[in-house]
Amino acid sequence: MNNDLIQLIMTRTSIRAFQDKPVSDETVEVLLKAAMAAPSAKNSRPWSFVVIRNRALLEKLGDSLPNAKMTATAPVAVVICGALDKALPGEAREYWIQDAAAATENFLLAVHALGLGAVWTGVHPISERIRIIKDALRLPDGIEPFCLIPFGYPAVPAAVKDKWDPSIVHQDTW
Ligand SMILES: Cc1cc2nc3c(=O)[nH]c(=O)nc-3n(C[C@H](O)[C@H](O)[C@H](O)COP(=O)(O)O)c2cc1C
Numbered sequence: 001m002n003n004d005l006i007q008l009i010m011t012r013t014s015i016r017a018f019q020d021k022p023v024s025d026e027t028v029e030v031l032l033k034a035a036m037a038a039p040s041a042k043n044s045r046p047w048s049f050v051v052i053r054n055r056a057l058l059e060k061l062g063d064s065l066p067n068a069k070m071t072a073t074a075p076v077a078v079v080i081c082g083a084l085d086k087a088l089p090g091e092a093r094e095y096w097i098q099d100a101a102a103a104t105e106n107f108l109l110a111v112h113a114l115g116l117g118a119v120w121t122g123v124h125p126i127s128e129r130i131r132i133i134k135d136a137l138r139l140p141d142g143i144e145p146f147c148l149i150p151f152g153y154p155a156v157p158a159a160v161k162d163k164w165d166p167s168i169v170h171q172d173t174w
Contacts, residue, residue, distance in 0.1 A: 008113055009109065014117075015151075017070065017155035018070070018117065018155055019152060019153040019154070021153045022075055022076075023076050023153070027114060027116070028078075031114070032051075034106045034110035035104070035106050040095075041096075044087065044095070044099065046086035046096040047096075047103050047146075048081045048083045049079070051076065051077075057136060061077070061132070064132050064136070065132060070119065074150035074152050075153075076150075077149060077151065078148075079123070080147050081144055081146055083096075084144055097124065100146040100147070104149070107149060116152060117153070117154035117158065118149050120149055123146055124144060130145055133145040133148065
């Protein structure tokens with residue numbers, strides 16, 4: 001299909017190696033705006049963001065999170081957090097996770113749209129990763145790290161994956 005947004009979605013891939021090239025504050029702001037444009041339950045927007053540019057901090061996170069080693073060599077990273085004081089009451093509270101995931105995907109697609117690359121590294125609900133990030137970034141109570149996204153200009157071109165599988169699609173009933 002010849003549609004720019006569809007093409008963008010279909011060609012996004014995780015990027016785990018970055019050029020030694022800075023990402024401007026203006027670019028980071030566009031990415032954050034895209035994240036904040038995501039849908040959220042009752043428009044609660046239960047999220048907050050920590051942009052990390054400090055080299056020692058990036059290295060500390062990369063060294064202490066085996067699943068996110070590439071953070072150590074990224075020019076910048078963002079932690080997308082749940083702001084639990086803005087989460088909905090009752091059973092709907094857990095929607096914050098879906099809201100944070102929607103913001104994360106928007107962020108990743110905007111990264112790709114601007115010619116950068118990124119990888120979603122999982123934090124919530126892995127308690128050890130949550131603890132490491134909370135300590136390193138001095139997150140207050142009620143701010144829950146959801147994922148860590150190192151990003152920058154890709155070191156190598158990405159190989160696009162074809163994930164289309166019609167066998168998992170059902171019509172009307174299972
Ligand atoms: C919830 C979640 C957690 C992930 N955690 C990690 C991670 O810790 N480290 C990593 O390198 N990639 C991580 N990824 C990226 C996936 O490995 C990647 O999206 C998947 O292999 C598909 O590849 P693609 O993004 O290139 O399409 C995670 C992705 C998701 C959605």
